[in-house]
Amino acid sequence: MNKRIGIVSKYDSEESIKVARNLFTFLSQEDVELSIEQKIADKIGKKGSKINELSHCDFIVTVGGDGTILRTLQRLDKQTPIIGINTGEVGFLTKLEKQNYKEKLEELIRDFEVEERTRVGVEFKKTSEENQRLSPAVNEVVIATSELAKLLKLRATLDGNEIERFRADGLVVATPTGSTAYSMSAGGPIVDPKVEAFLLVPLAPYKLSARPFVVPNKSELEVELLRKGKKADVVIDGQKIKTIQEGDKISFKESPDPALFVKTEGADFYSKVREKLV
CATH class of the missing domain: 2.60.200.30 (Probable inorganic polyphosphate/atp-NAD kinase; domain 2)
Known part of the structure; x- marks a missing residue:
């Protein structure tokens, strides 16, 4: 069965809109079912969905910073795994960078694990x-x-x-x-x-x-x-x-309902602390 992937993006940032457009083009060429949140869909000229309709996806890719991830989590009807592409400043919750996200996403489309975070x-x-x-x-x-x-x-x-x-x-x-x-x-x-x-x-x-x-x-x-x-x-x-x-x-x-994040290999928590905060 094809993976169902959602896209949510910061829509008042030209950089995020550009990355979201490229992300949509890239995923359209993969063997997946795509849903894109209405506000960013309007920006890139595609058909969109209300954000709570993305709850049916296997995972959601956000484009922006940590704020985009947090707003997405608040607005979903049910918790759906999220992975973020960072176009912000710090991006502590985001796992992917805009320069090299494609290879990682190709791996995740094949198979992925979920990490739970307490809310x-x-x-x-x-x-x-x-x-x-x-x-x-x-x-x-x-x-x-x-x-x-x-x-x-x-x-x-x-x-x-x-x-x-x-x-x-x-x-x-x-x-x-x-x-x-x-x-x-x-x-x-x-x-x-x-x-x-x-x-x-x-x-x-x-x-x-x-x-x-x-x-x-x-x-x-x-x-x-x-x-x-x-x-x-x-x-x-x-x-x-x-x-x-x-x-x-x-x-x-x-909360009985933890936040769900797509797990990726690479930097652990302490590496991120050193990289982002020191």
Whole structure:
């Protein structure tokens, strides 16, 4: 049976559009069934599909950076393995480079393996209202002040036990995959993606002793906004999802649905750290 391959691309970048057009031409010559997301299809003059219709594919190739991968994962109806061609700056989640992706893809069309990455499940809790499940995160969830330079007061608990109360601009709750992203910039540690943990990292805390925490991902982590009159934005993998206020809680737990990535031979996690971040 022919492989079914989807294409998703950053569509506001001339470089990404050019690579996506070349990718479509290349894959059209292979023995595969192709589906291309509507917005990039319009850019290259092809028939497109809604992104959730790409969930039926064996795997999806994204063109862009890590942001393109994260947005694709958020918008799929069901998790589908993804592999990215990097046209961005860092590309920590992308596995292929625009100069030499064709040979690798030819190998993957014949056979490929899937790598699972833990996602953090997110739930919004408000007094007297039903809990609301939000999109799970591959990298991180940021709870940040809605007003620039205005401190929040936040209470973090793990399985009902208080960890700490923070006065800070916000908090980052990151997966090991996200430990090399915003969490790292905020002073969090780099954690191997195979480690079963989440990171809790304060943003600009008003306390000399405030430090990041590494907590087990099988536990329930909960963050409550305490200060009256203050609002905070909840941002999941770079996308603003919700604004919360005093008494609202956001809970975090390992998602039962991991993110799926096409596995490739080559650079391991630590090689990528040295190559991209050192």
